Amino acid sequence: MAFPGLLNYWFVVILMMIGFFIVIAHGNLVKKIVGLNVFQISVFLFYITMGKVDGGSAPILAEGIEVYSNPLPHVLILTAIVVGVATTALGLALVVRINESYGTIEEDEIGAMEDDA
Amino acid sequence: MIFQHLPILQILIPLLAAPLALLLRTPLLSWALALVASWASLAVSVALLLRVLAEGVVVYELGDWAAPWGIEYRIDALNGFVLIIISLIGAIVVPYAKRSVEAEVQDRRIYLFYTMLLLCMSGLLGITITGDAFNLFVFLEVSSLSTYVLISLGRDRRALIAAYRYLIVGTIGATFYIIGVGLLYMSTGSLNIGDLARLVPALADNRTVQAGMAFLTLGLSIKAAVFPLHLWLPNAYTYAPSAVTVFLAATATKVAVYALIRVVFTIFGGVDLFEAFGVHTTLMMMAIVAMFVGSIVAVYQGNIKRMLAYSSIAQIGYIILGLSFDSVTGVTAGIVHLFNHALTKGGLFMAMGCIALVAGSVRLDDMAGLGKRMPVTMAAFVAGGLSLIGVPLTVGFVSKWYLIKAALEQGSMLIAMLIVLSSLIAVAYVWRVVEVAYFRDPPDGDTAVREAPVSMLVPMLILVGASVYFGIDASTTLDIAGAAAAALMGVGG
Numbered sequence: 001m002a003f004p005g006l007l008n009y010w011f012v013v014i015l016m017m018i019g020f021f022i023v024i025a026h027g028n029l030v031k032k033i034v035g036l037n038v039f040q041i042s043v044f045l046f047y048i049t050m051g052k053v054d055g056g057s058a059p060i061l062a063e064g065i066e067v068y069s070n071p072l073p074h075v076l077i078l079t080a081i082v083v084g085v086a087t088t089a090l091g092l093a094l095v096v097r098i099n100e101s102y103g104t105i106e107e108d109e110i111g112a113m114e115d116d117a
Numbered sequence: 118m119i120f121q122h123l124p125i126l127q128i129l130i131p132l133l134a135a136p137l138a139l140l141l142r143t144p145l146l147s148w149a150l151a152l153v154a155s156w157a158s159l160a161v162s163v164a165l166l167l168r169v170l171a172e173g174v175v176v177y178e179l180g181d182w183a184a185p186w187g188i189e190y191r192i193d194a195l196n197g198f199v200l201i202i203i204s205l206i207g208a209i210v211v212p213y214a215k216r217s218v219e220a221e222v223q224d225r226r227i228y229l230f231y232t233m234l235l236l237c238m239s240g241l242l243g244i245t246i247t248g249d250a251f252n253l254f255v256f257l258e259v260s261s262l263s264t265y266v267l268i269s270l271g272r273d274r275r276a277l278i279a280a281y282r283y284l285i286v287g288t289i290g291a292t293f294y295i296i297g298v299g300l301l302y303m304s305t306g307s308l309n310i311g312d313l314a315r316l317v318p319a320l321a322d323n324r325t326v327q328a329g330m331a332f333l334t335l336g337l338s339i340k341a342a343v344f345p346l347h348l349w350l351p352n353a354y355t356y357a358p359s360a361v362t363v364f365l366a367a368t369a370t371k372v373a374v375y376a377l378i379r380v381v382f383t384i385f386g387g388v389d390l391f392e393a394f395g396v397h398t399t400l401m402m403m404a405i406v407a408m409f410v411g412s413i414v415a416v417y418q419g420n421i422k423r424m425l426a427y428s429s430i431a432q433i434g435y436i437i438l439g440l441s442f443d444s445v446t447g448v449t450a451g452i453v454h455l456f457n458h459a460l461t462k463g464g465l466f467m468a469m470g471c472i473a474l475v476a477g478s479v480r481l482d483d484m485a486g487l488g489k490r491m492p493v494t495m496a497a498f499v500a501g502g503l504s505l506i507g508v509p510l511t512v513g514f515v516s517k518w519y520l521i522k523a524a525l526e527q528g529s530m531l532i533a534m535l536i537v538l539s540s541l542i543a544v545a546y547v548w549r550v551v552e553v554a555y556f557r558d559p560p561d562g563d564t565a566v567r568e569a570p571v572s573m574l575v576p577m578l579i580l581v582g583a584s585v586y587f588g589i590d591a592s593t594t595l596d597i598a599g600a601a602a603a604a605l606m607g608v609g610g
Contacts, residue, residue: 036285046296086262
């Protein structure tokens with residue numbers, strides 16, 4: 001298979017693992033949200049790659065356009081991007097409220113406070 | 118004319134009521150609107166189920182676009198039944214919520230509570246009613262996002278942490294689900310669940326399809342809190358406002374289990390999944406471990422809301438165990454337990470809400486003498502507790518009877534014994550509460566009866582009464598669950 005071949009899919013997996021690792025390994029609540037974003041973005045990339053047809057153009061009816069990419073996965077992922085934005089907004093809003101009531105956004109410090117309580 | 122559009126009304130009523138409740142802003146008006154919307158949804162789902170039972174599968178094409186290109190809503194006995202569970206619990210929770218929420222949520226946030234409750238309800242109904250795998254994801258996120266907000270409305274600041282943790286885990290679960298849908302779309306070119314069920318068997322050996330199956334199952338198992346993916350659940354249930362806990366415990370995990378049933382028995386129904394990948398044994402092992410770990414951890418909890426949350430993990434284990442038998446009896450047991458457990462746990466968490474309102478605490482140490490001070494609430498708790506254990510004349514018994522019957526059908530005496538044994542642990546954790554509430558004197562010798570308001574007692578008694586009624590006369594629920602299971606297994610061969 002010619003370049004780029006499965007390169008995109010490799011990037012999907014690498015990004016996914018990076019995102020996942022950040023979510024698990026970082027104690028900072030904002031960084032966790034960022035990790036979650038990277039994780040979700042890998043899925044966006046996955047859907048976009050899936051719909052691409054080699055040599056295909058945008059799916060517009062016009063003279064000379066014979067081969068075009070599948071628009072459906074792209075439309076689907078637009079929905080998922082919107083959901084991702086909403087999730088990020090809600091997650092960050094929660095972090096603000098957590099910061100207001102605990103005075104910190106570090107997971108281990110919050111954990112220490114809850115043990116005392 | 119309007120009857121033709123019942124499937125879409127099921128979603129539209131709560132979905133449109135939600136922004137209206139937001140605009141009304143006054144607690145009383147938004148509550149009244151939620152009440153009307155939730156009872157209207159209940160009426161719609163009853164009408165739908167009756168139609169399904171009379172005429173067979175109801176199909177509704179959105180915007181008249183034929184499936185598999187358009188999105189279709191498809192109601193059969195299984196999701197008709199689940200729709201009833203959601204809207205019934207919704208209709209009972211809203212009147213209950215009024216006083217409970219006034220006490221537990223800040224005044225200026227009460228209208229937001231009803232907005233989110235309605236959104237959550239429409240999301241859950243949507244997951245259940247849709248026949249499109251991607252549409253299911255959208256509704257999954259509608260319900261999840263509103264759930265995170267509902268949990269964060271709790272009085273305790275730990276509710277914020279619980280909501281945040283659930284947001285992280287829930288988003289990972291939902292993202293796994295779309296990865297799975299994507300992998301299936303890559304290999305089949307379809308998103309329609311019925312269409313997928315037709316296309317997947319031919320591709321059963323395809324590694325992409327198999328990976329898709331793995332992602333779908335894992336993602337939905339996280340949302341359903343199937344052991345060992347349950348860690349988000351105890352804190353979320355403990356710190357959420359009482360009315361939210363009632364609604365979530367009775368519906369949210371049930372709907373995720375429903376989606377799991379769809380994936381395993383409908384989409385992959387034509388593939389001999391249980392044989393091919395050993396999904397059967399894996400699920401069964403996880404279910405049995407959940408039954409024991411959930412129950413044993415429950416015994417050691419000082420906070421009774423958290424105790425009931427761990428008990429939920431064990432109960433989800435029973436549902437999954439029923440499904441893992443892969444027989445009509447087993448799946449019937451699983452489906453009927455969806456309903457039975459919703460009634461039981463809903464009633465029990467409502468009792469907790471009453472105790473939280475009147476006594477101000479749901480810790481075991483503060484419950485001394487409550488049997489005298491809150492006789493109605495504690496009686497309801499005991500009835501619910503008996504149903505958790507599976508005592509005859511309660512719904513819990515019906516579920517366990519079918520589970521044991523399914524185990525014996527497979528010739529597995531061992532599993533039947535394990536079901537009984539794990540139920541005995543439930544005796545231990547229910548008894549701890551009974552002992553403290555009935556046999557210990559209140560700390561200050563105060564035995565004056567102070568009950569929760571009628572608006573909270575009546576919904577609680579309805580749920581507990583239903584869990585006894587359907588325990589004595591289980592023919593209705595078992596007929597529907599049996600029909601749903603037969604339809605599922607019929608497809609599965």
